[in-house]
Amino acid sequence: MRNYTAPFGYKYDMGKIVVDPHDCAVVKYIFELGSQGISLSRIGSLVAEKYSGIVFNKCKVSRILKDTRYLGQGIYERIIEETLFNKVADMQNGSSTKKSGYERAEVLRIKVPVVCPLCHLKMRRLHDTRNKCTERWKCMNPECNCSIDYADDDMIGELRAIVSNLKNLRIECHEDTVRRSIETARLESDIKAKLQSELFDIEQLRGEIIDLASRKYIDITDIGANQQRIADDIKFSDIADNYIEFINNNALSIDIESDRSITIVLKDGTKHRRTSTYGNSVVREREESNTYSSNQKFG
Numbered sequence: 001m002r003n004y005t006a007p008f009g010y011k012y013d014m015g016k017i018v019v020d021p022h023d024c025a026v027v028k029y030i031f032e033l034g035s036q037g038i039s040l041s042r043i044g045s046l047v048a049e050k051y052s053g054i055v056f057n058k059c060k061v062s063r064i065l066k067d068t069r070y071l072g073q074g075i076y077e078r079i080i081e082e083t084l085f086n087k088v089a090d091m092q093n094g095s096s097t098k099k100s101g102y103e104r105a106e107v108l109r110i111k112v113p114v115v116c117p118l119c120h121l122k123m124r125r126l127h128d129t130r131n132k133c134t135e136r137w138k139c140m141n142p143e144c145n146c147s148i149d150y151a152d153d154d155m156i157g158e159l160r161a162i163v164s165n166l167k168n169l170r171i172e173c174h175e176d177t178v179r180r181s182i183e184t185a186r187l188e189s190d191i192k193a194k195l196q197s198e199l200f201d202i203e204q205l206r207g208e209i210i211d212l213a214s215r216k217y218i219d220i221t222d223i224g225a226n227q228q229r230i231a232d233d234i235k236f237s238d239i240a241d242n243y244i245e246f247i248n249n250n251a252l253s254i255d256i257e258s259d260r261s262i263t264i265v266l267k268d269g270t271k272h273r274r275t276s277t278y279g280n281s282v283v284r285e286r287e288e289s290n291t292y293s294s295n296q297k298f299g
Helices: 021-035 040-050 058-066 082-096 102-108 152-168 175-197 202-221 223-236 243-250 294-298
Strands: 010-013 016-019 122-127 135-139 147-149 251-256 262-266 270-274 282-286
Touching (some): 021 058, 021 082, 152 243, 152 270, 175 202, 243 251
Antiparallel strands (some): 122 135, 135 147, 251 262, 262 270
């Protein structure tokens, strides 16, 4: 039986404090989740799912994430590396300085449809303080009426984790897509230069403008062009901090499953989701049929 005078993750053995292998694994799991920006309450739920018999509320999770003894102070053997501990501390400190409505405001900034797992139509967010979970997503289809409890901070944590991990993906773009993008940019630059100089042939310029509009339309509807824009955003933008902007610019939908897992469907037809809460892996799948059009799916 565990001696509760030792911090969680340690135990007494012959009068000496040593690492408890089982509880040590739990502590490491908590820090990994914390480093992904997942909320304290959600971390507690995930721990309970992975390790039966261990129930932590958010206060207990917070105490573990702030306990410097896990760094190996004094009689305590190191469990957590300092870089990971500091990363979690920075994220927690950043969260604590935000106002209570921050996560709610972040959710409201999402412009792409959140999709029902049953009928695949659009859902809307409802806020009701009378419920234990004050936020839920309800399908707008009256014949479906699906409803899923999903706290704002949990959803934001999931979205941030998925988008942040896109930095680890290598996206290859077709050469013809890159070439078309360069030609479009060059044509647009030429048109701007002619307009500024005021020395141009009006008929020739009209033809170039029509050509530019046609090229941009092709770029918008072309999967390869969308893939190029997504790759550029991932490479050159800070998508970890600007994940909402990335989603609004590059996603077709946010799909919520019945188990509350989330999939982000991008405009290049790929789907990204967390396949495990430990290690934050992301799956990349291509929707060959490209069925996520506004008329077909969202009504």
